[in-house]
Amino acid sequence: MRIGLMADTHDRIEAVEKAIELFNSRGVEHVLHAGDLVSPFVVPCFSKLRAKLHYVWGNNEGDRKGIEAKLSELGIKPLGSFAVIRLNGRRIALLHGSGEELVELCVNSGSFDLVVRGHTHHAEIKPGKTMCVNPGEVCGYLSGKRTVAIVDLDRMEAEIVEI
Numbered sequence: 001m002r003i004g005l006m007a008d009t010h011d012r013i014e015a016v017e018k019a020i021e022l023f024n025s026r027g028v029e030h031v032l033h034a035g036d037l038v039s040p041f042v043v044p045c046f047s048k049l050r051a052k053l054h055y056v057w058g059n060n061e062g063d064r065k066g067i068e069a070k071l072s073e074l075g076i077k078p079l080g081s082f083a084v085i086r087l088n089g090r091r092i093a094l095l096h097g098s099g100e101e102l103v104e105l106c107v108n109s110g111s112f113d114l115v116v117r118g119h120t121h122h123a124e125i126k127p128g129k130t131m132c133v134n135p136g137e138v139c140g141y142l143s144g145k146r147t148v149a150i151v152d153l154d155r156m157e158a159e160i161v162e163i
Helices: 013-026 040-048 064-073 100-108
Strands: 002-006 030-033 052-055 082-087 090-095 114-116 124-126 131-134 147-152 157-162
Touching: 002 013, 013 040, 013 147, 030 082, 040 064, 090 100, 100 114, 124 157, 131 147
Parallel strands: 002 030, 030 052, 090 114, 114 131
Antiparallel strands: 002 147, 082 090, 124 131, 147 157
16 A cells, blocks of 8 residues: 655745646555645645645744635544554654654654654655554645655555656
8 A cells, every 4th residue: 555645835825736747646545744734725736636635734824724624525624733644554653843852752662653744845765563654744835845745554665756
């Protein structure tokens, strides 16, 4: 099973649309968004996503009630600031990652196969007993690169993809 990972979209609609096109073309079954969508007007883009979206709050959502209402129109409920997701027999921690101690605790706990985080805007794959993946930033504002990640849960292999 392949899943898509994204974070730090920061209202960049055209980049969100490219990420969705990539996820649809790669046949991912689930997309995990590690927060910082930011505004409600971006949410309708996800109506084109063929995969199931899992979403946690970041530290920059300015209108959570508005985002929640728009996600609700798509049948999606935000999972709070931290979520444990079970897919394909794997335990996945999904969080924004603004607290490095919590990210490290999740990675070192032995409780998860995969930790998905955002916040730093730095795309990174840290292999290990618990793989930690930061898909980077969809928006491209800080790094100059718009990136997402694809993870194969059968082989526990991840790749960063520039969009």
